[in-house]
Amino acid sequence: MRIPRNRDPERLRFTVSSARTVRLPHIPDAPPLLPWPLAALGGGLLAGLAGSLLVAGVVMVAWLSALAIALPTALRFAAQVWLLAHGGVLEIGSEAVTLVPLGLTIAFGAICASVGGFAYRQGRQARPIVVDEGVRRLLLLGSIGMVSAGYTLCAVILAWTVSGATAIWRPALGALVVSASGSAIGVVMASGLRPVNLRPEWLRRGLRGAAAGTLGLVAAAAIVLATATVLGEPRIGALETGLRFDSGGVFVWSLLALAYLPNLLGWAAAWLLGAGFTVGTGSLVSLSTTELGMLPAVPVFGALPPVGVADPWMLAWLALGIAAAAVAGVAAVGGRQTGPLGALAAGGAAGAVTGVAYLAWTASSRGGLGSLRLAVLGPRMLEALLLGVPLLVFGSVLAAMVTWFVRRRSTAG
Template sequence: MHRFLVALLAALDAAVSAIVGWAVVLVPLLLMWVFAFGGLADWSALWPATVRIWQLGNFVPLSLSLDGDFLVEMGLPEEAGSFVLSLAPLAFAVLIAAFAARSGRRALRSGRWLTGVAAGTTTTALAAVIGNLTAGNPVASAEPWQAILLPTLVYGIPMLLGAVTGAWSEGDDGIVDRLHDIADRFPTGWREFPALMVRGGGMALAGVIGFAALAIATTVPLRGGSLIALYEASQVDLTGAILLTVGQFAYLPTMIGWSLAWIAGPGFALGAGTGVTPVGSQLGVLPGIPMLGLIPEHGSPLLLLSVLAPVAAGAIAGWGIRIAFRAEAHAEGSDHEPTAPRVVLAVGIAVIAGAGAALIAALTSGSLGPGRLAVTGPEPGAMALAVGLEVLVGAAILLLAPRRYEQRLGQWVRGDDDAETAGPKASTGGQD
């Protein structure tokens, strides 16, 4: 495909991403302006508010300055009039990243993925510049360099990763193919090592995220009373309740990140000097946000069993990679599975899962309000260490187990009813 056409299509993708992101914010604000304020509020504030919320969703910290009369009306202390809001509604970034990665794959199929990535990133930067220049207001402000750089990175990095990972698996007749050729010259047992390690780390991280989401889904019916009570205390009408719910869904991925920190053990903070862990919770006064009603008020030593979830995720990843590793060895005409690559694979899977957990912790941390609420979310270092070690235990069990035990463990993971009878036959070559 011609270079100009590739750049044009990639730029169009980036423009659509920005426009859709703005529209997702503007439509609810417009509905609130019509139904909650009867169209009497200043409509010119809608666009600046839209851009600022979009920027927050792209990890741009916002400096808020509230009017003194508003503080008196709401009964808030004077020190609450100025603070930084940096805890991002992560749903924005997740959707943008998914769209950008898809655009990167499309640019790869065109044969000129570098051109596509450059065009998409440049267009996003231009949209960020336009948004920031038109979003001036006395309530919320952002540093210009952050308002331009961070949305550009949120779109550009996933687009680049989408193109590079696609090029690794499909080929690009360029630099990625040359790197693939270098990996193909590795000795037997190490040849597919990079791809297997990344795949295993991704499987383990996806498993831990799935367990974290399941923990939230389990908590909803258990603590639904607290959730409803906070909705009632907010005293909002139907329109306000709908908008409040939509806003909380934007923070659902953030809550999943907190849940991941909880099941891994380190927990998370909801203000300076606070902590929410399986053992116990130390909480101060919290904002009346309904979704915070899902946070457990008490812990139990039995809840420490939640750390088995990352171990199980690591075991599933190790089992899948052990099968793929054996298939690669058989494809090379060898039935031998070298131990050293399997050891490094287990460590590599744990490192990647731990690094991913640290990134999730960083993305789900920030400032939620003034004073003590400036410290909110999990700590990346503790998350990386806990998830990495727990995944390492699970992955090592399946990757390093002798074959007969690995087969029986694999059958247990699959839930086969005949695991007890299949194991001895496998170990004796099928003889009675």
């Protein structure tokens, strides 16, 4: 006899649940090429050596046109140029040049960034397990510190060899700042850190706006410098013709102009925001007036405006500077919604940080091309603080509030 089966439909149940995420040990793609301390400390030392060899190569091109100069003298000059890019002093006869070529400084910082990223990756690949926050912080700070130590050691050795013990501290301090800043950027990029969780929210927005505002200020300064170069092209051409450069001279002069391009942009930014700049004792180049005396036959000085009281319409250039500040405010409020106080705080932070970057930029672009009248060239710092920074903060805050108001109206509509 057939026995019936009772089938319970609730007997078997199939459910779907989310899978647990299990962190597997980190297995590097390849073993480290070098031990971490050697990659960081030795990399910093080699970065300084590579920069000095780069400068020496350019100087050798110029030396081929002046073989009467002894080779040791040319190499000493190249070493002094490298030290000048880190805040040292370049001695030409009895004159002392202190105007730092910021283009070279930025290039050396980029080399340190590459070395810092490489050093961090070597340290990370040597640890095939998931590292905790403490070990990660050790890798970050250790890479920056060792790269900076090696690079600064190179500066100390070079300064000691060229100028003696009395002229060490300035290039050593400059090398420390350049290598620490550059290697920090490289290490952060290699580690994948991003300021997405930075609190409070308005500070994170402000830093984002400051980055945009600083780039906007650089673009505005480039527009001013390009306009001045086009208008002064006949004078610049006449000065270059008078110097009678050969092919090697044209090459070296072009690189020299690129090396001092960030300085010239800093002067243009100071002029744009009303502070103005000087090209020697008793001179002034600003939106309202231009006063010049005797100047050396440097072709770039041909881009300076004519002497005399400027046309009142020249003040319209201030609008370009305020527009750069407005970029900071708009970028600070962009993204997710925020309240009026949040927009005000973000815009103020963006303008303030942009102002600090502007002051640092203009201050580092100052220096001298000798003694007496040309001992001080560059932006006027007191005017930059009292005129430029308030304009940047005001423009950023105004743009931030306008952006918030427009977005609020569009959302409500």
